[in-house]
Amino acid sequence: GQQVQQSPTSLVLQEGENAELQCNFSTSLNSMQWFYQRPGGSLVSVFYNPSGTKQSGRLTSTTVIKERRSSLHISSSQITDSGTYLCAMEPASSGQKLVFGQGTILKVYL
């Protein structure tokens, strides 16, 4: 079954609204990461967040390892935030491998 479940699948926001993206894991994990991908583009790491809360500008990631979940909060969204956000986990038994979710497609309009 799907080890990494992301929600929502897609999200449409007006500029200035906040977004909350969720990631849930079906197995124990060592760490997790959030990536950002422009359409047809490469992936850029947003957060490497094994546990706890991390903030970078308008982005905040909160990971609770014991509950096997992570969230990415985007405050005051901007058009340039549009793209796909992927979470990835390193399963506890994996040995350096990442397992990716299918992503949340975010569209921000004026």
Next chain:
Amino acid sequence: EAAVTQSPRNKVTVTGGNVTLSCRQTNSHNYMYWYRQDTGHGLRLIHYSYGAGNLQIGDVPDGYKATRTTQEDFFLLLELASPSQTSLYFCASSDARQDTQYFGPGTRLLVL
């Protein structure tokens, strides 16, 4: 700034063809990875390596070979390409276990 480059950026081949995708990283990272990205499946790990001469099997290895010739260079080989291997391929590298991965720009492969 991590630098991972891939070549070619686009490739078209026919069924049964031989394809080699190249990846180079210039950051002295130990780990390198090959992924494929497909609609409905997300990113899936094909092969990875933790150093020159080393190869580890990923989650979707069938139909693919890989070789890590140096710390910088990691190649993905499709010896008998099939249409099911049409995809967007990404290479990535990381410094050590439990570290962020840096991705290349991707190679779009079409197998006719």
